[in-house]
Amino acid sequence: MSEPLLRLDAIDVFYGDIQVLYGLSLEVREGEIVTLLGSNGAGKTTTLRAISGIRPPRAGDIHFRGKSLVGLPAAARAELGIALVPEGRDLWGQLTVRENLDLGAYHPRVRANAARNLERVFTMFPRLSERSGQLAGSLSGGEQQMCAIGRALMTEPTLLMLDEPSLGLAPILVDQVMRTVSDLHAEGITVLLVEQNLRKALEVAERGTVIETGRVRLEGTSAELSANPEIRTAYLGI
Known part of the structure; x- marks a missing residue:
């Protein structure tokens, strides 16, 4: 199998003395839409910040197109084609x-x-x-x-990361944002999506990773996660 576009290998991320991510690993393959799921404070935004270079990990590694990003500043990562649409715009x-x-x-x-x-x-x-x-x-x-x-x-961007793009928007605008994500994916952009509207996220994404307290809890296709009783109860309210 070919090298993934993005690979996180057991990263630990801190804010001061407070650890937020614990040995977190995940992969995103070129051409995918992958969504990060989890409750507030689980570490989703921190994961995106680690990838973009805003909050570098203290341990572990991040690879983009097979090359380590460790030590590379945020501006240089943007040059490589990594773009972040941050929470709150x-x-x-x-x-x-x-x-x-x-x-x-x-x-x-x-x-x-x-x-x-x-x-x-x-x-x-x-x-x-x-x-x-x-x-x-x-x-x-x-x-x-x-x-x-x-x-x-x-x-x-080759990799477009969106952090809560529907936050605070009316339902009709949420639909528009999700259509935009799908359209960009159709153009060949790989997408890593953090989204509070889990139903919408699982509708547009192919795979999902559930993060709990800074660790990967579950991974699977969107269909698998949508059908998982634990996910349906905890995150979809079903």
């Missing part, structure tokens, strides 16, 4: 939509393609084109999420 609220998107094309690898990528983002999210001169902080929640995803797409 983290837009520059006093900059315009266009300026936020342009900052996504900061790295030399993608700067030459900025105009083409901007057109792609505006085609995917026409509302951003309409709001391009508006301050990002004045956008609605749904528009901010579009802008955050668009900013990530400006980096031409």
Whole structure:
């Protein structure tokens, strides 16, 4: 079997003296949508931060395309094609939509393609084109999420990580975000999804990993996890 696009090997991650991830391992193969499931505080966001370089592990290793990311700063990981859409969007609220998107094309690898990528983002999210001169902080929640995803797409990601993209959105906008995730996957982008709406996450993902208190609790296909009585009771309320 070929090398996975992303592999986490027994990583330990701390915030100060507090350990959050304990020997966590998982794999994401190229072309997959994989979802991380678990309750609040389980370590899902920390896992994404470890991959992106924001919170490097103290032990273990992270491989991307077969090469270790240990010691590589976050900016260099973005250069490799790893993009994170963080929880809460983290837009520059006093900059315009266009300026936020342009900052996504900061790295030399993608700067030459900025105009083409901007057109792609505006085609995917026409509302951003309409709001391009508006301050990002004045956008609605749904528009901010579009802008955050668009900013990530400006980096031409191979691996797109989304942390709670439906958080705080109306149901109709949640459906739109999930359709966008599916559309990006259809274009060939590999997706690692953390999502509070577990039903929606399991609908779009092929596989899932359940994390509890910083450790992998269960893994399986979305169908297997959806049918698992423990998951249905604990996370789906069935």
